[in-house]
Amino acid sequence: MRRQTVTLKDVARAANVSPSTASQALSGGGRMTDATRRAVARAAEELNYRPNVVAQGLRTGSVRSIGLHHLHAGDRFASDYFREFVTGVLDGTQAADYDLTLLSSNPQVPRNRVPRVDGVIIADPIADDLRARQLLESGLPVVAGEHLPPGMPGCPVIVADHAAALRAILDRALAHGIRRPAFVGPDANSGWGVLLRAEFLAWCEEQGLPGATGESRFGDMSVREHQAGIEALLAREPATDLLVMSSEPIVRGALPVLEAAGRRVGENLLVACCGDSRTLTMTTPPVTAVDLHPRALGQACAELLIRVVEHEVAPPEAPTVLPAEVHWRASLPHRPATASASVVA
The missing domain is CATH 1.10.260.40 (lambda repressor-like DNA-binding domains)
Incomplete structure (x- = not known):
């Protein structure tokens, strides 16, 4: 019955x-x-x-669901970083008994309606993503996981401590005697790229060193495109002895170019990456990289958004900065005589 x-x-x-x-x-x-x-x-x-x-x-009016937006959400599941970030968001939503809705993403086509969610997390906001901009202007509570690009509407932001991690890499490379550093990363469409480039150039100026830079498109997974970019950089700056790259696809494009040019990574040219992945532990040599702890970042975004949705806290104006950690590997080895490799905000 x-x-x-x-x-x-x-x-x-x-x-x-x-x-x-x-x-x-x-x-x-x-x-x-x-x-x-x-x-x-x-x-x-x-x-x-x-x-x-x-x-x-x-x-x-509450549906107890949080939306997650990313520029190309479906494609990004191939990325260790994005999978870990989503897992962290789930850690936060499940603990509060909220559902997680993965929002449709097409950066060139506007949404035809506001999504039926209580709030939205925008992962890696990009300036020309029309849907991200719509969500920021929708009136829904929004939290961004990583820096907003210049010109985008504001919202609470939670970020990894990229500046401290990058400076740890640069300081370590300086102790190795580098004189011609170079950085390759996203253009001004990415707030993360803007911050990394500005921090790199500021450090070079402080040390009295010339700083060369190259641009990539955020989220570009094409190894061939990155190979061409690195070839152009080395043709322009043949004396480069430190190459810092923002992401794994750029590193995968760079390594065969460096080998073909007779550059010995970890010896006459040091290499580091501003984001880590399992792939970078298996390259020859393994690449020094920054662990951005994406799962912790995703969870922090979900927890803050839910507290804002439930009116427990006012949306914070200042960014929340979480720790990052440099994993020193053979491409830019750590010298035991100096401070810890861990970078904490």
Whole structure:
């Protein structure tokens, strides 16, 4: 025999109050005596009442779901970083009993409606992503996982400490005696790329060293394109003795170019990457890289967004900066005589 569902009206009848009073008592709202509130709670417990979450959502406008947006979300699941970031977001949403909705992503085509979610996490916001801009202007609570590019509407931001990690790499390379550093990373479409390039050039100026730079397109996975970019950089700056690259695809493009040019990575040319992956531990030689702890970053984004959605905190104006860690490998080895390789914000 099918068990009859206990409704809010049943609880109200048992407590001898109206359904609206019962609803307010169970949600912690309304004006009533403590005795009335206790009577409703006791009736709900005795009747084993379970709130109808769909009905609650219709009353409050909440669907208890967080949206996740990325420039090319489907393609990015091939990336260790994005998979870990999504896992971290799930850690945060599941702990709060929220669902996670992966939003459709097409950066050149505007959305035709505001997504049915309580708030949105934008992973790696990019300036010419029309949908990311729409979400920032939608009125929904938004948290960005990584720096916003110049000119995008503002929102709370949670980032890894890229500046400290990059400076640790540059300082280590200086101790090895480098004199001609170069950096290759995303163009001004990426707030992360803007920060890395500015930090690199500021460090070079502080050390009185010439700093060469090359640009890549954020999210470009084409090894062939990156090979051409590195070839152009080396043709322009043949004395380069340190090459810092923002991501694994650029490194994979660079290594065969360096080998063909007779450059011995880890010896007469040092190499480092501003993001880590399992692939970089298996290259020849393994590449020094920054662990951005994407799972912790994703979880922090989800936790902050849910607290904002539930009005527990006001949206913070200053970025929240999480630790990053340099893993020193043979492409730019660590010297034991100096400080720890761990970079903590």
